[in-house]
Amino acid sequence: MNQKIKWFRERMRIFDLDGMIVSNPINIEYLTGLKAEGMLLITRKENIFLTDSRYIEEVKSILTVDDEIIINNYKDLIDYDYERFFSFCENVGFEEYYATYAKYKEYKQKFKINNLEETEKIIEKQRAIKEKSEIIKIKKACEITDKCFNYLLQFIKVGKTEIEIAKEIERFLINNGADDISFKPIVASGPNSSKPHAVPTERKITVGDVVLLDFGCKYKGYCSDMSRTVFMNYVTEKTRKLYNLILEIKEKAQEHYIEGKNLKTIVKMVETEFKLNNQDLIHSLGHGVGLEIHELPFCNLKKDCILKENMVLTNEPGIYIPGMFGIRIEDTVLINKDGAESLTKSNRDIIVIK
């Protein structure tokens, strides 16, 4: 059986689950390597992947005997088969943060499950801690991202539109080995940069603009995420001070991106630093990165979250002054036992494009 499913069965035992319905495609990809639509059933003795005719052939060509995953086509199943999958299972888990209410009702009725149990992101929690092979892929995605930023320093010119630059980012990433972008690039110039999630517009880059760039790509399914803020022709003293303040706070935060530290405390610290400088942290400090661009752990004040070795998450403090401009500096960061390692490495100093 593959290692990830083996581990997962271990966890199921701890949580007293006799079975599990995995429907989140990212969790299925993580556990099986499959990208097909379908449903993974972990039953008492078997691992079963249910899918439809569109995917059957492909799935068969990817799985090997060692995976120990049985493939079933929905159309070959009758009601009785569904009832049989979890017979003698007392507690069967499902993904309450993924399955819709309609699906929940369907599962209960179709599988005839007594206790359909919420599982509190049991798989997502494991995904937060990366294996070596996963880290290699993220590193490669980060390399391509750095390369793109380097290229942009030549490409960005007064007169180009945000959309033009965003399209160029997509093109560059894909032409340089990425399988995909990890999210639609943000290119926000001048006052647009004060919107943390701005969508690129037809606005032309102008002398004196702040240009906020936020982009990333996927390599073999794994994401990177980076932001840099650059300045057109000149940068005012006031803006320069703000930039350096953010950079300083970011570096201070990163000193605490170490195994054993509580993410909540780091966020609290950054918030305090912001407030001491009459600013607000209106945007989350960071989020995990992996098969998804946003995944566990999430940086917030609501929950304790102890950092563990081989977690990968962003560090992205930013200041946003409505109608004026915004500055964000962001890296994808790997947690080690004794310190953090920025996987995106592009120049973080003030860059003025002439």
Next chain:
Amino acid sequence: MNQKIKWFRERMRIFDLDGMIVSNPINIEYLTGLKAEGMLLITRKENIFLTDSRYIEEVKSILTVDDEIIINNYKDLIDYDYERFFSFCENVGFEEYYATYAKYKEYKQKFKINNLEETEKIIEKQRAIKEKSEIIKIKKACEITDKCFNYLLQFIKVGKTEIEIAKEIERFLINNGADDISFKPIVASGPNSSKPHAVPTERKITVGDVVLLDFGCKYKGYCSDMSRTVFMNYVTEKTRKLYNLILEIKEKAQEHYIEGKNLKTIVKMVETEFKLNNQDLIHSLGHGVGLEIHELPFCNLKKDCILKENMVLTNEPGIYIPGMFGIRIEDTVLINKDGAESLTKSNRDIIVIK
């Protein structure tokens, strides 16, 4: 108030709903034009959009007084506000096919709603019938798609890989006015074409290959979808017959893409035609196209679905012979009162690329 919300309130009255929680972002985009993360509450007297600091500024810049939508920031709300939104509301609807089980529980608890009612895709059903302005956008997306196919006839050559061609499709669509692709292009050659949802590989196009192309783009948010199957250097007599069979069945099906016809009956007819020719329809005959690449109506045998004027859906019969090859011909089609109109118009005859 905007027309779409007005219509929606009308529908709510018919379904005896005093309020509605809209959380599906596509439905929010449809009703409000907003692309921000958040939640739309239709209460007895107000339309309220809840969002967070990342989007507040942008949302304010898009909505006008005429929209009659109140904007609230989550962080300014206290528990009591949530309880107040639906006070005196007996039945409040939610999107059971979108909201997760966890969200369902949260809504119940947070809004203190007595009857949180399933609404059976009430908004998706309206989205299925397009307004004039929506059809214009879909037509434009289809035009770009046709242009791309025309270009591909020159671009595809023996020796190029599926991935190369897929990347070129993305590049072409975006460079020719699309805001985005509507899904990752399928380029499946030789035996790969027998997988209806094949992912492009490093396989090189070879003399004698069947090459199945399935792609589309978005224009101002609205999607197109088209498939064509072309042949490298020659086509065998047997394959030619199969191709013409599919084309004939497709055209026959399309004669029934008219207001008032039952989609289920059309699918039944196509299935029967396939069986009479010793083939199986293993892939759905079609699906609605709009803000989403797959939306209502869906072609299947499970449900009756009466076609209505201004619905836009695909017509895409295909034959897939495992390990050998596949052929699919697909168009995005507009339903009119007295006939169907293919919005993608690329050549449907047998094309041999030399």
